[in-house]
Every structure is written in structure tokens, then in C-alpha cells.
Amino acid sequence: MPRILVLAHLTLHEALRRRVLLAALIGGGAFLILYGVGFHFIARDVGKHATLLERRIALTAITLAGLYAVNLLSVMSAVLLPVDALSGEIGTGSIQTLAAKPVRRSEIVLGKWLAYVIVVLGYLTVMAGGVLTIAAVIGKFTPPNPTAAIPLMLVEMLLLVSVSIAGGTRLSTVTNGMAAFGLYGIAFIGNWVEQIGTFVDNVAARNVGTVASLIMPAESLWQRAAWLMQPTIMRELQITPFSPASVPSPAMVWWAAGYTVVLLVVAIRGFSKRGL
């Protein structure tokens, strides 16, 4: 077995042994049950009284709310799960036993990265799939473009796992967690500044938001995914918090992808040179 896979396997094994996956399964299951029950009552109500348009808007809003919650849970998992992957092992010294083996430092970083990407992307896929299935089964409703939108959320998580892993090559666990969430916070508030700036037609606020999204493009990916999953009328009327006034361009997706690659390369180079 290639060494990257040996290392990824160990990390996955750890997630299983430490009951991380069990906790995710139980938490996720409870979330989906609660969401399903709520969806059932809303769908029943709008089925009786609302017009076709109102029904569509309500079901889109509740589906996007579900996906927004899934996005937030996945963001937390993407940052928190790998936050001590490297810094923890550097702290306890167990990395020395690993790095003295005939493995490349890059294999250590990428092995752990791969394991957490599998866990977080798997979590997001199952949870987002659960939300969409509930919408389809209970509300007989599917938002537009889910196959284009969900991959954007997956790229967002790929980016955040990479931020967390890369931070761990240099920072201590707590500092890394704070830094990763700090970056996400910039993206989050930057995006809102951009939306509101666009809404009130303030160019400066809009530019501040764009710069924030360039510093950390995570939230833009969610915004674009949410925009893709809405019918045109909701996009135009901007009637829910998920209808962005300023839609992140496809170039932002490429920026995020490039950002992830560069981040990993820089992290691997730094980790290869550092003393353990």
C-alpha cells in the first residue's frame, strides 16, 4: 500500500476508534430527523393554502435553510477535525517516530489531509443528500442545479480542511483553530458587507467584501451554490437571506481551487524544512 494511503488509513482508523464518526452519525441523524419533521409540517401547510409560487418560494427557502445549516456544520467539522492532526503529533513528539521512517514529509501532510477530506466531504455529501432527499420525498421538491451547487460546497470544505491542515504544520492546535476560524470570519463578514454594499449601491463596501473573499473565498462558494439552487424569481427579488445581491463569479471558484493547491504546496514545503 502506498505510504500516503497507510497514513490516511491510520487517520481514518483514529476517527473511527475515537468515535468521531459515530458522533457525526448520531448528530447528523438527529439533525435530519428534526429537519424532516419540520419540513413535513411546512410542506403540508403550504400544500393546502399557498399559491404555486408561494409554495415554491417556501420550499426553496426551507431547503436552502437546511443546506445552510449543513454548510455551517461542515465548516466546523472541516476546521475542527484536522485542527490538531499535525500540531498534536508535533506536540506529543509522536511525529518523530513517523518522520524517522522512510516517508516523505509531504506524504505525512497529504496522508492526513486525504483522510480528513474523505471524512468531511463524506459528511457533507450524506447530510446534503439527506436534506435534498427529505425535500424530494416529503415536499416533492428539488431545487434547481443541485449537481452544480453541491460540488461548490465540497470545494469549500476542501479549502477549509486544507487551511486547517496547513496551519497545523506551523501553529499550535489552539492558535491554528483560532486562525482558521478567524479567516472564515473574515470571509463571512466580508461577504455580508459585499451583499449589503451592493444592495445600497456602495462601491467601497462592495470592494471591501471582494477583498475579504479573495483573502478567504470559502463563503463565496456557499453564496454561489445558494444562488444556483434558487429559481430565477427568487434571485431577482432577493427575498431570502440566501439570495445574494452580488453573485460570486465562477472565477471565484477557480480562485478557491488555486488557493487550496498553493496553500498545500506552501504548507508541505514549510513542513519539510522545519525541525520536529
Added chain:
Amino acid sequence: MSGLAVETHGLRKRFATKLAVADLSLSVKRGEVFGFLGPNGAGKTTSLKMLLGLVPPTAGRASLLGKPIGDRNTRARVGFLPEHFRFQDWLTGRELLRFHGRLHGIPERTLTQRSEMLLERVKLTEAADRKLREYSKGMLQRVGLAQALINEPELVFLDEPTSGLDPLGRLLVRDIIHELRGRGVTVFLNSHLLGEVEATCDRVTFVKAGRTVHDLTLGDAAAEKVEVDVRVSPLDAATREGLAKFGEVLPGMPGEDGVEAAGATAGTRLRMRIADEESLPEIARWLVSRGVSLYELKPARKSLERWFLEVIGDDQGPG
């Protein structure tokens, strides 16, 4: 193929504010059990980490098994037990060995045989399926040793391998080191337990403040002067001066020189260093001819502890 397992020239490591290793130059022959000695903070562990490619040196060069340090393929032929061995504590002992074997790319069947054999050798077969978090300190150290040997290395670095071990555990490690020597494996032992080093090593190098300061081949009696414990009565100034003609009278260890021997033993003890054992009868004759009562005249090889104190000096406070 180079005859040296480890070779370093002017190896140096400076951290931001501290010079950890100033100038390390040493060589270890293949098949040798080599002791690396020095007080705490002398740069032993940093030196080891540089050799293993864990810490990049600031200057100097070094090679392992004839290849420059940091060479990944060479690490496949090297074993390493870090000080205070720790690893993912949710793994069982058996899983730990299998994991490290896989990192070495050992085929599964060979790996099964080897890990069972090593578990047996470090007396952990019974505990093999228990999690590491349930292991005692000594058990962790032993499973760490097994992990260091999983690839049947040609060169093994052991950093304080007996720390945390009870006397039986120490004996086990000592036996394993003897077995490794028997198989021609080079052992690089970093330890401050001088008794252990004395019992296992062929040669030692003393390191002080990040520099190699002395090299000593153990068991090479011909190369050493003989130390003698002399117990006489009375030990007056004239006797002391007379004895000094046969060799050097050493400043005594506390409780020895010039101190009345405890308990029922009579006379005063002093320690001296003489050129060879041939002087012993002469000393006896001279003492008796002077009418001095001679209670003890015992040659002793200088212990590693004395070497240590002499080479490192007592200017160095305990670390």
C-alpha cells in the same frame, strides 16, 4: 561500502537563541555498540535528531551508512526509539507494529511473522491486543523498541531506551542490544545511565556543550592506567608523600579520601592511579617496610562514572 555507520564533521545546530550543538565530529564503525554520553542539555538528543533528518543542521555534514543524512532510502535501513516513546494511544501494541511495518513497505506475511516475533522478544505477546493507553511506561518503552526493530535495521538509534524500565526491563534491553551486536547491527545508544552504557557499549564518546570532548574504548584495560584503593593506618603526611612516588594520589570521592572507613573496618582509605599493576607489590613492600598497617590494596578499573566526572567536570551543575 564505507566501514562507518555514522560519520559527522563539524555538525552544528543553532536555534533562535541557543546553540544546541556547537561542533559535533564523531564516527561510529559498523557493528559497534556506541555510547553517546553527556550531561542533560549537552545536545545529545538534538544531535540524534539531526542524524535522523528530523532537524536540519545549521552547518557541517554527516552521513549514515555511507549516505548523506536526510536520504529517505537510508532511513529504511535505520531504526529509532525516541526518548519517552509515545504514539497514538488508541492503537494496540500489535496494530502499532503493523502500522510501522507498513510504513517500511514490509510485505504483510513477513510483517505478521516479524511483529509476532518481536512482541514475543519484548515480552508483550499477552498484552499485544491491549491499547497503548493501558500500557505502563515500561511496556511503552518495550513496544517502542520493537517498533524500532520492525525493519531489521542495520543501524539502530536508541535514545534513553531504559528510562522508565525496572531492572528486569533493563536486563531485557541489554540482552537485545547484545543480540543486535551478535547480528552485526550498529547500535547508537544515547543514555545517561552509565551502568547500562558500561555493560553494553564497545566505545563511548563524551559530549559537552554540544562538542565531542573525549573518546573512550571500553574494556581496553591496557590503554588505561590502574586505579587502586589503599587502606592503611596511620595515613600521615610522610606516608602520603611516599605513596605519591608510585603514582598520582587522586582527590577522593566523598566519604573516601582521608575519611575513617565506616563500621568495623580500620584504617584510612585513599585512591591513587598507577601506571600498571606491577607497582602493586612494590607499594605493599614499601608500606610494610615503613611499619604502616596495610588493610586493603585493591586495583580497580576506573568506572565510567569517574570518567564521566573527570571528562565533563564538576563545573557542570546537575541538569
